[in-house]
């Protein structure tokens with residue numbers, strides 16, 4: 001389950017990220033409305049936590065753009081001003097829920113869980129790329145029908161890559177999303193885990209699915 005958090009206050013964003021990761025969500029963070037639009041067109045999310053007050057395009061602008069483009073991802077709006085007019089404007093713009101700041105983090109987590117659960121009926125929990133399948137509920141992976149045993153970290157890495165097949169993910173993006181590491185740890189932990197993943201899902205199979213894009217990062221896709 002992947003959540004996008006859009007909040008320009010870095011401490012608040014980090015706090016929300018941590019809480020949602022503790023709930024088992026994969027979390028991407030953006031600090032502006034424009035970055036949120038790019039993130040949402042590059043990947044699919046199960047829910048979005050969207051702050052209204054953002055530099056440049058604000059949260060309501062982002063939400064209107066998504067809804068007019070037919071994007072139905074559930075959105076929890078956050079606002080420093082808990083006034084009724086803003087709440088109404090948010091719901092009119094297509095928000096699914098609304099939370100005023102300051103909020104209790106447990107309430108935010110509970111609301112995100114509820115949004116994801118409500119959307120769950122229409123959501124894909126079975127990810128596939130070629131003959132590689134990932135069942136995100138049962139936490140099972142298989143290639144050509146053969147079960148593949150993965151560690152929790154390998155599973156999270158593979159899920160992150162398979163949620164947007166073909167997207168090249170940088171080492172830093174993977175460190176943040178999978179390891180919750182927001183600085184360069186100076187180790188090759190991503191490369192090592194990718195190597196193990198490759199041994200498990202690509203060795204002995206064709207086509208190869210784990211791709212290295214030199215200088216950029218990694219992707220899961222079929223190279224024609």
Ligand code: CA
Nearest residue numbers: 008009051053
């Ligand atoms: Ca803000």
